[in-house]
Amino acid sequence: MKRAFITFMxxxxxxxxxxxxxxxxxxxxxxQDYISFSMKAAKKEFGYDPEKFFNIxxxxxxxxxxxxxxxxxxxxxxxxxxxxxxxxxEDGENSYLSWNKxxxxxxxxxxxxxxxxxxxxxxxxxxxxxxxxxxxxxNQISFGRADxxxxxxxxxxxxxxxxxxxxxxxxxxxxxPYKILDLxxxxxxxxxxxxxxxxxxxxxVIVSVEGYGTxxxxxxYYNSEL
Numbered sequence: 001m002k003r004a005f006i007t008f009m010x011x012x013x014x015x016x017x018x019x020x021x022x023x024x025x026x027x028x029x030x031x032q033d034y035i036s037f038s039m040k041a042a043k044k045e046f047g048y049d050p051e052k053f054f055n056i057x058x059x060x061x062x063x064x065x066x067x068x069x070x071x072x073x074x075x076x077x078x079x080x081x082x083x084x085x086x087x088x089x090e091d092g093e094n095s096y097l098s099w100n101k102x103x104x105x106x107x108x109x110x111x112x113x114x115x116x117x118x119x120x121x122x123x124x125x126x127x128x129x130x131x132x133x134x135x136x137x138x139n140q141i142s143f144g145r146a147d148x149x150x151x152x153x154x155x156x157x158x159x160x161x162x163x164x165x166x167x168x169x170x171x172x173x174x175x176x177p178y179k180i181l182d183l184x185x186x187x188x189x190x191x192x193x194x195x196x197x198x199x200x201x202x203x204x205v206i207v208s209v210e211g212y213g214t215x216x217x218x219x220x221y222y223n224s225e226l
Contacts, residue, residue, distance in 0.1 A: 046071075046112060046120045053110075056126055057187020058157060060098035061110065067095040071114040075099060096185055102157070104128065129156045132207050132215040134188035141205070141219045143195075150178065151193040151221065153205065156212070157183050165210035168193070171203055198223055 052064040073080040082098040105128045112120040133140040142152040160182045168175045179192040208214040
């Protein structure tokens, strides 16, 4: 009788099956994949348009719209510590992000991250300026006023390493800069020229810099004070 009972229990134990280690592992992987998929599905998109990034310079990048101030910004994997500036709420917001250091030539990737959002990536190419004047056309010379009327020369920012060798003449007369802004948000170096005695009409400005040669531009200036 005892032997029959033992035989019966062995048969029962053979009928009961337990999940194998392989089955348990597959179940864990399935649950992990489901959780990962659910988390991704719950995340939002920033909704940024790559076509709206503009004016990429050695100093920073601009965006026609509002970038998230609470997000984290990375350039080629390195977190950018500088603050994001958003302005122009009335005419449509514009955002400006400055780099940690001067941007070098090559292909770069800007990554934007924030908890609850899918990371956004924007890849772009950049070439360091090589000439004396910075920008194109009318953007190379502008006008303004401080304590005096001014002519602004927009120059290559790398010229800040050659300040002692810069020679500026207007209509053949050597001019001493009123003020020099080493690096602006647009990525250029701006030289302020006192235009108090500059007559109304067309003028020629020539800039010579050691190692960069000589470049000239003509501009029309209207002096309302003469």
